[in-house]
Amino acid sequence: MRKNVLIMGGLKNTSELVHMLLENNYQVTIVNNSREVTKRLAHINGITVILGNGTNPYILDEALASEADIAIALTSNDEDNLVFCQLAKEMFGVKRTISLVGDSLKKQFFYDMGIDGVVSAMSMISEVIKQEAVLSAMAHAVPVGEGRVQIVEVSIPKTSPIIGENLNDIDLPRDVIIGTILREDYTIIPSGETVIHRGDVLVLLATNKQEIKAIEVLTGKESEDK
Amino acid sequence: MPQGNTLIVGCGRLGSRIAQELSADTQNVVIVDRSELAFKKLSPSFGGITIVGDATQINVLEEAEIRNTTSAIVVTDIDNVNLLIAQLIRHHYKVEEIVIRLTDPELEEPYKDKGFKIVCPTDLSTAAVLDMWEGGAQHA
Numbered sequence: 001m002r003k004n005v006l007i008m009g010g011l012k013n014t015s016e017l018v019h020m021l022l023e024n025n026y027q028v029t030i031v032n033n034s035r036e037v038t039k040r041l042a043h044i045n046g047i048t049v050i051l052g053n054g055t056n057p058y059i060l061d062e063a064l065a066s067e068a069d070i071a072i073a074l075t076s077n078d079e080d081n082l083v084f085c086q087l088a089k090e091m092f093g094v095k096r097t098i099s100l101v102g103d104s105l106k107k108q109f110f111y112d113m114g115i116d117g118v119v120s121a122m123s124m125i126s127e128v129i130k131q132e133a134v135l136s137a138m139a140h141a142v143p144v145g146e147g148r149v150q151i152v153e154v155s156i157p158k159t160s161p162i163i164g165e166n167l168n169d170i171d172l173p174r175d176v177i178i179g180t181i182l183r184e185d186y187t188i189i190p191s192g193e194t195v196i197h198r199g200d201v202l203v204l205l206a207t208n209k210q211e212i213k214a215i216e217v218l219t220g221k222e223s224e225d226k
Numbered sequence: 227m228p229q230g231n232t233l234i235v236g237c238g239r240l241g242s243r244i245a246q247e248l249s250a251d252t253q254n255v256v257i258v259d260r261s262e263l264a265f266k267k268l269s270p271s272f273g274g275i276t277i278v279g280d281a282t283q284i285n286v287l288e289e290a291e292i293r294n295t296t297s298a299i300v301v302t303d304i305d306n307v308n309l310l311i312a313q314l315i316r317h318h319y320k321v322e323e324i325v326i327r328l329t330d331p332e333l334e335e336p337y338k339d340k341g342f343k344i345v346c347p348t349d350l351s352t353a354a355v356l357d358m359w360e361g362g363a364q365h366a
Contacts, residue, residue, distance in 0.1 A: 056330070057333070057336075058332065077306070079282055079304070079306035079309065079310040080306050082310050082313075083305075083306045083309055083310070083333075086336070087336060103284065105283075105284040105285070106314070109313075109317065109318055
């Protein structure tokens with residue numbers, strides 16, 4: 001039984017989303033207030049496109065909202081997104097609602113109003129920036145070989161989970177080797193039995209973008225990707 | 227007894243008239259509108275505070291002293307804006323006395339139990355017009 005998705009709004013990003021949904025065997029209906037956008041979307045085969053205001057109960061009726069399993073609000077107006085999702089759920093029985101929210105301070109409020117999934121572009125960018133800041137505070141990376149290899153210096157903080165462990169026992173990604181350990185005035189070429197101390201600076205060689213994973217393992221700072 | 231503010235959102239014809247009346251009545255009135263020009267509708271005797279901004283934004287509500295607000299009247303031109311603001315200030319800021327304007331009568335039913343009162347000009351006008359209309363009486 002194919003699942004039914006009802007989308008309101010969206011500009012340039014919508015057709016990509018629509019194609020993804022069609023590939024995953026969803027049935028798609030779009031409601032959009034812009035004649036230009038609806039004309040463009042109408043070219044996509046197999047979807048229903050309705051020109052109108054998705055927060056108008058009469059239009060939601062036309063769009064067969066009561067048959068939708070998921071309602072997605074993509075306009076740039078928080079108020080329209082909120083009302084669309086609330087009407088979809090409360091008036092038309094749509095089980096799952098997802099909404100963009102522009103004001104990240106209102107993210108929790110949207111959840112409290114019964115919206116199931118809330119996406120704030122600004123919150124996501126803040127998280128990525130925070131991650132970058134955390135990671136760059138922990139490590140220093142130099143690209144070589146046209147960026148195919150990173151030489152990374154990682155300081156082992158006192159909170160690191162691998163302090164006291166053998167290199168053999170540490171679960172580093174395959175594409176990472178520990179070239180040298182700098183410990184106070186010593187430069188150690190490590191073997192599998194070398195034990196990591198707090199304050200050690202590990203110099204790694206990493207390929208295939210595995211340096212972030214390696215840093216997480218060595219310092220215990222988790223990336224927030226879930 | 228110390229009294230909180232009355233927040234009015236929207237300084238259109240309706241909002242500005244309400245603001246005048248309440249301000250004359252010694253309520254502490256804070257009125258918010260997206261456009262500074264809207265406040266020209268207020269007479270010089272208006273004793274309240276005006277704030278320029280979009281009241282769907284939390285930072286604007288904070289600037290409008292929402293934490294000291296005990297009642298709100300939400301009367302912008304846009305139903306969805308009024309609905310968002312009413313729910314936001316009720317849920318997030320626990321303002322108890324809220325009245326909003328909704329132009330679309332179809333939105334009254336789904337939003338009737340959300341903790342705010344709704345005034346629908348369409349309903350009021352229909353009643354008033356039919357009341358004034360004497361066409362039916364002649365056929366009685």
